[in-house]
Amino acid sequence: MECKKQKTWRCTVCGYVHVGTEAPDMCPVCGASKSELEPYVETLPSVSPVKATLWQCMNCSFVHEGASPPDACPVCGAEKAKFEAVAESGREAKGANPVKAVIIGGGIAGVSAAETIRKRSPDSDISLIALENELPYYRLNLTRYLSGEITRDALPVYPESWYKGNRIDLICGVSVQEISPDTKNVRLSDGRDIAYEKLILATGSHPYIPSLKGGDLDGVSVLRTSADADRILDMVGKGSRCVCIGGGILGIETAGALARQGADITMLESHEWLMPRQLNRKAAGVLERHMSGLGVKILKNARTQEIKGSGRVAAVLLQGGRSIDAELVILATGVRPNTSLARKTRFEVNTGIVVDNHMRTSQPDVFAAGDAAEHNGQLYGSWAASQYQGGIAALNAVGLPTVFGGLPRSNTVKALGLDLTSIGKFMPEDGSYVVFEQEEEYSYMEFVFRDGKMLGAILVGHPELASPAKKAVEGGRDCSGILQSLPSCGDIAAHLL
Secondary structure: OOOOOOEEEEEOOOOEEEEEOOOOOEOOOOOOEHHHEEOOOOOOOOOOOOOOOEEEEOOOOOEEEOOOOOOEOOOOOOEHHHEEEEOOOOOOOOOOOOOEEEEEOOOHHHHHHHHHHHHHOOOOEEEEEEOOOOOOEOHHHHHHHHHOOOOHHHOEOOOHHHHHHOOEEEEEOOOEEEEEOOOOEEEEOOOOEEEOOEEEEOOOEEEOOOOOEOOOOEOEEOOOOHHHHHHHHHHOOOOOEEEEEOOOHHHHHHHHHHHHOOOEEEEEEOOOOOOOOOOOHHHHHHHHHHHHHOOOEEEEOOOEEEEEEOOEEEEEEEOOOOEEEOOEEEEOOOEEEOOHHHHHOOOOEOOOEEEOOOOEOOOOOEEEOHHHEEEOOEOOOOHHHHHHHHHHHHHHHOOOOOEEOOOOOEEEEEOOOOEEEEEEOOOOOOOOOEEEEEEEOOEEEEEEEEOOEEEEEEEEOOHHHHHHHHHHHHHOOEOHHHHOOOOOHHHHHHHHO
16 A cells, blocks of 8 residues: 655644644644645645634734634734634644643743643643733733723733633742752742643743943833833823833834823934834835824934933933933833743753744753744744744643744734734845835835745735735745736735735
């Protein structure tokens, strides 16, 4: 009998990689249907219709479980119409091993890992250790809370009853002081020891604080935790003079939130345009016009030399001598992975904790996911990637082999009324790329192709295209047919839709 040749199938939604003679009926990580796994072959059997119980927000990738999508996304506020059904079947645990699992970190990677273990392994013992002394919450929602769009009670991912109902031992307000891989034990800051069979490190990241004179003055803050947001809200008021240092995603959203509170806000970007890692110059120009309309003053090529004040911040001094009065300064200058615990335990650590395709670390029975995990030399640092990695680490922890195949760079921002998405390779490196773009005053489209496939896209003010463009890039869809007709951006958008 002739053996069937093994093939590789990649989920175009979340990056899961399946090895087998044919694609699975559904992606075990995100629940995508069989049609979402590529390569497609003519002999693939059709998938029977199933009732959707998962709904994914096409703006920020949040996944909602229920018979219908929520009225609004709890993470980004997108309306109900921006949720897409994800068909799912067979969620019962098959072949999963009951384990004593300890998860370090209460961010989305840790919560996703705990949730996945419980769904796939009902008899597992789960402990989730969170540093902050409150329920795990949507960190992405901090700027919405800062703007007054939501209240503090909307921050938690799940209520306390959810953890109790799912038999997840949630331990808040403590840190892990030591990991002992030889004895499979972790020691907490309150002196307790917890044994594990499988350990998942979801330790997240911390704000990068540049070495600036005056960085320790009262009135200088970062925005990483709910406590940071509370402190900023206590300091800001209508007409407050605020300076936000950093024009990346966090800087954009923070500046917009403070403007909505009525603050006199100036945002400093050291690059030639805003969000240089996520946008090209033209797209950034559209974003800048939008932010200016919100009342945010923007200074580009602005490098901070010193934060001035006597005990409390009074001004920000720029290189070149310009001074900007300030009562509040927000440092939105990036993050760094939390790796100190892994380094002390002699895990393999580069910039992040090094993991393989199964999210395994260099220590046996220990996995890592989220902001602290480095896969194939890449740190993702995004909410969606952390959620998926947490689930994949959990599946492997309970004995369900699952491969993380990587994800194209994808960023989505909803800056107080402007939807913005960038994905994949949107800055062509040479003449082998074909680029189509269309710019208007408050919108922009760019599509980048190579060898007939869409490799990247930037969409500003076109939320309806975010999902189909993301699928086209992640799935490596062949677009040779439409490209032969020398299309406009409008033609490409129509083709995607």
